[in-house]
Amino acid sequence: MTPDEYCQEKAARSGSSFYYSFLFLPQNRRRAITALYAFCREVDDVVDECQDPQVAATKLAWWRHELARIDGGQPQHPVTQALQAASAEFNLPQEQLQEIVDGMEMDLQQSRYLDFKALSLYCYRVASVVGLLAAEIFGYQDRRTQKYAHDLGLAFQLTNIIRDVGEDARMGRIYLPIDELQRFEVTAADILNARHSDNFRRLMDFQVERAESYYAQAIDALPAADRRAQRPGLVMAAIYRTLLDEIKRDGCRVLSQRTSLTPIRKLWIAWRTWVRG
Numbered sequence: 001m002t003p004d005e006y007c008q009e010k011a012a013r014s015g016s017s018f019y020y021s022f023l024f025l026p027q028n029r030r031r032a033i034t035a036l037y038a039f040c041r042e043v044d045d046v047v048d049e050c051q052d053p054q055v056a057a058t059k060l061a062w063w064r065h066e067l068a069r070i071d072g073g074q075p076q077h078p079v080t081q082a083l084q085a086a087s088a089e090f091n092l093p094q095e096q097l098q099e100i101v102d103g104m105e106m107d108l109q110q111s112r113y114l115d116f117k118a119l120s121l122y123c124y125r126v127a128s129v130v131g132l133l134a135a136e137i138f139g140y141q142d143r144r145t146q147k148y149a150h151d152l153g154l155a156f157q158l159t160n161i162i163r164d165v166g167e168d169a170r171m172g173r174i175y176l177p178i179d180e181l182q183r184f185e186v187t188a189a190d191i192l193n194a195r196h197s198d199n200f201r202r203l204m205d206f207q208v209e210r211a212e213s214y215y216a217q218a219i220d221a222l223p224a225a226d227r228r229a230q231r232p233g234l235v236m237a238a239i240y241r242t243l244l245d246e247i248k249r250d251g252c253r254v255l256s257q258r259t260s261l262t263p264i265r266k267l268w269i270a271w272r273t274w275v276r277g
Contacts, residue, residue, distance in 0.1 A: 032086035127157035
């Protein structure tokens with residue numbers, strides 16, 4: 001199996017919405033974004049699957065060394081081998097790849113966030129940086145597209161947090177800011193014990209509104225000259241905004257269920273958005 005084939009299998013097996021945004025890209029850009037996505041999955045799996053935080057930290061340190069080998073070295077893992085080619089072709093900054101690992105390390109060091117400012121740093125590292133790297137791969141002419149990529153990545157991560165409140169709680173993690181829990185009179189115990197209430201619904205309505213504002217802010221920031229090149233991000237935005245609508249329609253019952261879209265529906269949204277340009 002070649003490095004590119006490994007990354008393709010990793011991406012397809014994940015079932016993620018991101019996979020559908022890659023389908024219509026030219027081959028070289030599709031290979032590059034698939035390698036980036038496979039890397040994100042690898043380091044995310046380290047945090048989610050390792051029960052021992054010290055083992056997870058050791059594995060993330062190994063990935064740091066692997067990333068360092070991209071610039072003039074010889075990466076050992078098929079994902080970093082594929083990333084090496086992508087990095088050379090699209091000039092992906094090494095420091096941004098390392099920042100993704102920084103974000104994963106935050107999951108080993110803390111499971112609560114005091115306020116949105118603290119949460120924003122986490123979202124920047126695990127999602128906005130990915131958006132910035134993706135923008136390089138898709139191509140752009142106007143530097144304002146970086147603002148679009150940053151905000152869109154943040155919107156995606158906020159959507160993930162909303163969708164996964166219950167799932168994260170079962171792993172002992174609460175990403176909703178502590179000061180916002182207090183404002184809406186929702187306790188950590190309420191979330192950890194999956195107690196849905198009117199206060200929790202109001203808290204989640206607030207989270208959804210903020211995510212929606214970041215989608216709007218991102219789309220508004222995208223220059224017309226780069227809209228066609230950045231269509232994969234627009235595909236993702238269409239899929240994720242539909243998911244957010246479904247969560248709202250279900251009454252934000254994210255403590256006890258995980259809302260998702262079917263593969264056929266994702267493919268339809270992807271094709272429709274791509275054709276519209």
